[in-house]
Amino acid sequence: MHRRRYRSALVALGALASLLVPTVVAAPPAAAAPSGTKTVIANLFEWNWPSVASECTNVLGPKGYGYVQVSPPQEHVRGNQWWVAYQPVSYRIESRKGTRAQFQSMVNTCHAAGVKVIVDTVINHMSGQDAGGTGWAGSSYGHYNYPGIYQSQDFHYCGTSGNEITSYYDRWQVQNCELVNLSDLKTESDYVRSRIAAYMNDLLSLGVDGFRLDASKHMPAADIAAIKGKLSRSAYIVQEVIYGAGEPIGPGEYTGNGDVHEFRYGKDLARMFNNERLAYLRNFGEAWGYLPNSKAAVFVDNHDTQRDVGGVLTYKNGRTYALANAFMLAWPYGSKTVQSSYTFSNRDAGPPSDANNKTLNTTCFSGWECEHRWQVIANMVGFHNATQGAGVSNWYDNGYQHIAFSRTGKGYLSVNDENFAINGRSYYAGLPAGRYCDVIHGTFSNGSCSGPVITVDSAGWFAANIPAHDAVAIHVGAKLS
Template sequence: MKTRLFRRASALISAIVLLVSGVSISPAVAGVSSVPNKVIDESTVGIQMFMYSWNSIKDECTNHLGPNGIDWVQISPPQEHIRGEQWWVHYQPVSYKIESRLGTRAEFAAMTQACNEAGVMIIADAVINHMANSSGVGWDGTEFSKYDYPGLFGESDFHATIDPSEDRYCDENISAYDDLWETTSCMLGGLPDLATEKPAVRAKIAAYLNDLISLGVAGFRVDAAKHFGAADLKAVVDLLDPINGRQPIIMSEVIGGNGQNEPFTEFGYAWAWDMPNILVSGLNQGSLAFAKSDFWTVGFNASNKTITMVSNHDTEHHGPSSLAYWETQKYQLAHVFMLAAKFGIPQIYSGYSFSDESLGPNTDPNTQKVVQAKCASSTKPVSITREGLYNCIQRWRSTSGMIAWRDVAGSAPETKVGYTKHADGAKILKFNRGANTFIAMNSTQRARKMGILTNLPAGTYCDLLTGGRGAVVSSTKCLGTKVVVDSRGKAVVTIPAMLGIALTTSHKLP
């Protein structure tokens, strides 16, 4: 009872702060379902669904994410933003209204309810380090200018416009990204940097996040957390309403090495920013040799605090500096490896196709809202030539199959890690995780038929990479490839190019 009363009081205080700030809010939608009572750890899998509309995510949660075993979805920023066709306009807030190109407040609430009911937690992308670097009228009609966001923030709330005698005063852009004071006090690319050390600023940020909590989100991906600062962010987190008796989930974007993101793991999680480069290097050389030892994880934070990734919206749209959807087979195999590895908390990535790295997704010509997502394929990666289609990795058989494989593997470590050599010299990476799973990955451009030791009990298995989560169709039929393992644990099988086979004792024919 005390917890419920505390949460009601906190929600009321948050609403009052937002109202005093001039931000109109609606009551939390009646019937919003409870957030799934899950803890983010290595047994869970998440997805970033970049620039999907709220209506699209609602449908995906019900029809694909929940059924395929995905535990959380990171959505794009929900607050009002500047106008424009680029994706990055969503990262320039003008108010904390839940109104954007991606949908209305009511559509947002409907999405969280559907996802929560499907067992999928919502992680909202929180852009709280800065405000918009321009003047004009926002998406929902809010008039603003740089350093003046009526009813929310004014000149006394930014490092560039506070009294120059104050310790955090800075009216220049960041130049030394390894300097803590500079990265947390100066401007990131001209974006007005909020004075997050000030209690009044923290209270308004917390009120916005608590508003999202009241609508059913489970936690936040904190954009530019490195520039917010760990101490300031922890102070804001301490103001947030608990969810299922715990602190909301906090995932901090901290680009840099272990020393820079480690402080944020004391109250949340951080991404393994080196992992995309490791995967690019390995697969571009036609090898997964780095996976034979734990060396590839050196320098990362603790496994249960590290979110692993193949790509995200920044790495895909800036360069790119990671594998991307147009490298179809490599992109798929990289995700297979990430889901197979014990280390870390995997987050897969689904975005849209584009010809200009700044261009946003397709929008309705009349309303300018992002349209319902259309998938390039529902079962496997394909070459996408039509702009604005989504890769929909959440629907691929290899994705749902590997999540099922990971569920069976549980907390078991990799064992018997090594290569099986084909007659032509090609090396196939293989390993078990415990006594109930086996995987082999072919990172070459040719399929290989070969004998391979699986260390599994004799029987007929349904491959999860070609069959997906529903690989076992009946007592005699597999959706994908059938693999027969003999009494010695050996199988003769054709391993597809740039893919592999993934077997578990839970997906074995009777």
């Protein structure tokens, strides 16, 4: 849950002559998951459980995604906005996205496809409804009363107007006052910690592999550590901690618990593409003051930041968004998450739903944007997997918006975000001689390429013409026989 509430503005994409978008990767028949290390996360934001299961089988597994992140599965308040899922009223696995049985089936199906499951987990707070009411699955609740779970003594009352956070420069307020009226749990209480851990252990019993901890900044790192200590088995942990310049609470405090979202990454990447120079990305990562590589979780946008106005690149930026994701998936910093959205023009708008606000099955490009299927993004997941562990070498830039680099001995990416084509240039890839599929413009399958083929000579060079706002990418996993 983002700490701020933003207005959204619909940005016209314009005509997209490039193959970058909206070319779609068709759902191939079910196949065994690729071998090797797979760490890219697809955030299927607000997808229902049958649709997630189908996507694991037909797209995520075959394309090499290692994880799927699913939206909060617990019972929540009623409504059609996206944020109702971030207002729990009980820990029952019953929501507008599906039943407990459907959730269990989804986890099993994803595992069979070689895809692990991360759950977006809301543990900092309960609902933000002053009057209370009845939740999605029929549970009654009040703002500070959740029968059988929490009573008034289990919440913080910080003494500010409306118990609201009034200053993000006051550590105590940020971690003891309410975030947009959401009843703030007393996570220093062993009882509260035990209830939260019981919910997470229930999810673990269903086979869940990891947790995204929503609003982690609003809980002391020690409280999260104590909750983690009550889990029945180990699980991947990634924490939402938004960096704020000059604020007393920083993301670095939370690295002892697991990975932490590096929110500066997407904002700075957008700034380089929109206003500054891609040439500056030569040392993108820790040298920019970011979290350590081994603890950083990065994304071009997520469900919160894409509702900002101009702060990050989103699907509404079309080809530039695709190029930014291609860079992220090729560049060796942090664990990567690809956002998969539904189309929206109102920042509060929920996913495609029926008259009762039950989430509809996903139909890509019919209300659902499905960026994880865009040809560039989906194919660059394969690039990421093929180049795991390789360093960066052979960096080139023209001082402005044309960059290129190798993942040493395994892959090569050249991005031209200039307003003009770069023609007649040769690139030193340092790859074995042979013919490679340009995975930006074609898909490699069964030893052949559906798009252009790049020939690397015996000295490791190749020639290519790159149109404006376009790219070329080759890797050893897409080498033609």
